[in-house]
Amino acid sequence: xxxxxxxxxxxxxxxxxxxxxxxxxxxxxxxxxxxxxxxxxxxxxxxxxxxxxxxxxxxxxxxxxxxxxxxxxxxxxxxxxxxxxxxxxxxxxxxxxxxxxxxxxxxxxxxxxxxxxxxxxxxxxxxxxxxxxxxxxxxxxxxxxxxxxxxxxxxxxxxxxxxxxxxxxxxxxxxxxxxxxxxxxxxxxxxxxxxxxxxxxxxxxxxxxxxxxxxxxxxxxxxxxxxxxxxxxxxxxxxxxxxxxxxxxxxxxxxxxxxxxxxxxxxxxxxxxxxxxxxxxxxxxxxxxxxxxxxxxxxxxxxxxxxxxxxxxxxxxxxxxxxxxxxxxxxxxxxxxxxxxxxxxxxxxxxxxxxxxxxxxxxxxxxxxxxxxxxxxxxxxxxxxxxxxxxxxxxxxxxxxxxxxxxxxxxxxxxxxxxxxxxxxxxxxxxxxxxxxxxxxxxxxxxxxxxxxxxxxxxxxxxxxxxxxx
Ligand code: NAD
Numbered sequence: 001x002x003x004x005x006x007x008x009x010x011x012x013x014x015x016x017x018x019x020x021x022x023x024x025x026x027x028x029x030x031x032x033x034x035x036x037x038x039x040x041x042x043x044x045x046x047x048x049x050x051x052x053x054x055x056x057x058x059x060x061x062x063x064x065x066x067x068x069x070x071x072x073x074x075x076x077x078x079x080x081x082x083x084x085x086x087x088x089x090x091x092x093x094x095x096x097x098x099x100x101x102x103x104x105x106x107x108x109x110x111x112x113x114x115x116x117x118x119x120x121x122x123x124x125x126x127x128x129x130x131x132x133x134x135x136x137x138x139x140x141x142x143x144x145x146x147x148x149x150x151x152x153x154x155x156x157x158x159x160x161x162x163x164x165x166x167x168x169x170x171x172x173x174x175x176x177x178x179x180x181x182x183x184x185x186x187x188x189x190x191x192x193x194x195x196x197x198x199x200x201x202x203x204x205x206x207x208x209x210x211x212x213x214x215x216x217x218x219x220x221x222x223x224x225x226x227x228x229x230x231x232x233x234x235x236x237x238x239x240x241x242x243x244x245x246x247x248x249x250x251x252x253x254x255x256x257x258x259x260x261x262x263x264x265x266x267x268x269x270x271x272x273x274x275x276x277x278x279x280x281x282x283x284x285x286x287x288x289x290x291x292x293x294x295x296x297x298x299x300x301x302x303x304x305x306x307x308x309x310x311x312x313x314x315x316x317x318x319x320x321x322x323x324x325x326x327x328x329x330x331x332x333x334x335x336x337x338x339x340x341x342x343x344x345x346x347x348x349x350x351x352x353x354x355x356x357x358x359x360x361x362x363x364x365x366x367x368x369x370x371x372x373x374x375x376x377x378x379x380x381x382x383x384x385x386x387x388x389x390x391x392x393x394x395x396x397x398x399x400x401x402x403x404x405x406x407x408x409x410x411x412x413x414x415x416x417x418x419x420x421x422x423x424x425x426x427x428x429x430x431x432x433x434x435x436x437x438x439x440x441x442x443x444x445x446x447x448x449x450x451x452x453x454x455x456x457x458x459x460x461x462x463x464x465x466x467x468x469x470x
Contacts, residue, residue: 006139006175009167010182013110013137016164021107023135025082031132032081034160036074039125042156043067046121049148053120055286055325061242066122069407073129076409076426081133084430090438095469098443105434107135109185112208114176114199116191117145117288118245118347123213124153127188128166130429136186137165141179144172145288177202184208186433190247191215192345193418211422211432214415215345217251218372220402221362221388223379224256228266230400231378235351236270238376238402240329243285244349245292248374248396248403251346252335254362257355264311264331264353271313271329278328279316287325287348296327296348302340303352309333337365359384366392371417376402395419 020027039046046066051057090101111131115124124142131138140157142150147170154168169179180187180199183206189199190213203210220235238250255263275284287293304310313329321327332341332352341352356362366375375394377385385399395415396405406413406425414423424432442448450462 006169006178006182009139009163009169010110010184012164013139013167017107017109017137021109023107025085028081028085028133028135029078031161031165032074032077032129035125035128035132035157036071038156038160039067039070039121042152045152045156046149049152050120050146053117053146053148054288056282057242057285058283060283061285062121065241065246066119069122070125070129072407073126073409073425077129077133077430080427081430084133084427085135087439093469095447095466096440098445100441100443102439102441104437104439105134105430106437108433108435109136111136111138111433112179112182112184112187113138113140114180114187114189114191115140115142117143118242118247120146120149121153123190127190127211127424127429127433130424131186131188131433132166134430134433136433139167139169139179139182139184141169141171141176144176181205182208186211188422188424188432189213196420211414211424212420213247213413213422213424214373214418214420215247215347216370216372216415216419217342217345218248218374218376218394219362219366220250220253220376220378221356221359221366222253222255222259222263223359223377223381223384225381225384226378226400227380228263232263232266232270233274234401235376235378236267236274236329239351240271240274240284240349241403243287243327244351245285245288245347246403248406249347250351250376250402251372252342253351253353254356254365255353256357260333260353260355264333267331267351268311268313268329275314275328277316278314278326279320279324284326287327290325292348293322293325293327296346296350299339299341299344299346299348299350300330300332303332303335306336306339308335308339308341308352359387363388363391366394371395371415371419373415373419374398374403374405393417 047059047062050062087102087104090103092101113127124140150170154170157166180202187203187208188211193214196212196214200210275281278284311331327349330350335352335354371393373395375397377388378400398405409426412423412428413425414420
């Protein structure tokens with residue numbers, strides 16, 4: 001699509017917004033219901049399209065990690081948005097009374113959403129829910145790695161929304177670059193940290209505010225006090241969902257050397273229980289593209305060359321697996337920080353374990369690296385848990401679990417530092433896509449006139465009196 005068309009669509013959306021900048025709860029509710037119905041009516045088509053884009057994506061995973069999250073988000077928005085939309089009173093300092101203050105939430109106008117391929121439906125639609133609930137018009141640029149899903153999303157949304165309400169711009173990096181250069185009223189980008197930097201740079205030229213939902217290496221700290229029968233399946237499941245292609249997947253484990261051998265064997269055994277076969281198993285998801293498959297193999301090769309030990313789940317035919325772009329859980333031990341697998345986000349079913357003898361060592365390792373999108377701590381020792389929560393900085397945390405904090409609609413979802421800026425989901429999304437306008441209502445009886453010039457001795461006395469209230 002030539003650039004002018006994207007510009008023209010933005011202009012059309014902005015004109016439509018300007019005609020109705022204060023959409024009612026009824027209109028927003030109707031949009032959210034329409035969106036939910038369109039997604040539900042096409043569930044099977046979405047499952048099929050995503051699976052074909054991946055090579056294989058488990059239909060159940062699509063239901064759990066795309067459909068259920070979207071419907072949960074819509075249900076929550078339908079229940080609460082009317083309340084979030086209300087103007088609310090704000091306190092007024094003594095010296096300004098009897099004046100009063102209010103905060104009026106307003107839509108921003110036209111919101112842009114750029115989404116990645118790993119959960120291609122959910123990561124386009126969850127921000128859309130927040131943006132529509134806040135009363136905005138929306139343009140979406142989904143990933144070129146999932147063309148079937150992107151085209152289907154365009155046609156499904158195009159059937160129920162007009163182009164001046166929601167427009168889906170399908171295409172590759174060139175379109176993405178043009179898209180991120182548009183003067184949106186807000187731009188939410190989900191993707192890698194490197195591209196996030198480029199997108200933030202493009203948006204800054206228009207002073208478009210950005211929410212950046214990025215990636216990184218999310219650590220898991222396993223404490224001595226952890227309940228192993230809960231810890232092993234939860235880490236295995238969090239790592240192998242979508243074959244590890246999850247922004248909040250556990251990226252690496254930190255634990256004492258003496259526990260690593262037994263722990264890695266238990267992880268492999270659990271993976272084999274979850275997936276008795278990896279090849280041809282409809283439950284197990286393929287790696288999205290040859291380039292990512294090669295990248296993951298490269299990480300293993302580099303680790304092995306530098307002295308790591310690899311333990312692989314299952315005994316599937318490696319040729320067949322390569323043909324299906326599948327990699328079973330591979331636990332990497334004797335890991336050192338100089339290995340590439342410890343330096344870049346893995347985004348696949350490889351799980352390095354780094355020996356760390358004490359909690360202090362683990363905390364230090366985490367603190368010395370980029371602030372992660374997620375941090376996981378497994379254990380029953382409450383004092384240590386509190387220590388970790390208070391002294392580590394990450395986008396979010398799940399305690400005794402992996403990933404599930406992301407689907408809690410009442411807590412913000414977002415990164416910090418290189419893992420992102422800003423947040424959404426639930427009311428946090430509503431606020432991200434709203435302007436919280438502060439309004440001051442002056443009173444007839446304002447004492448402000450006592451501070452009018454010319455400044456005299458009387459003014460000095462008033463100022464002295466005012467200081468008592470400040
Ligand atoms: P990516 O950064 O390569 O691409 C994301 C989107 O950006 C795509 O739509 C792509 O077309 C677009 N894009 C690519 N180059 C661009 C450019 N120069 N200018 C503007 N847009 C451009 O990411 P990906 O490979 O699709 O997704 C994987 C990454 O996303 C991982 O790092 C993962 O951790 C992260 N991620 C983060 C979250 C989160 O919520 N924080 C969720 C999922 C994935």
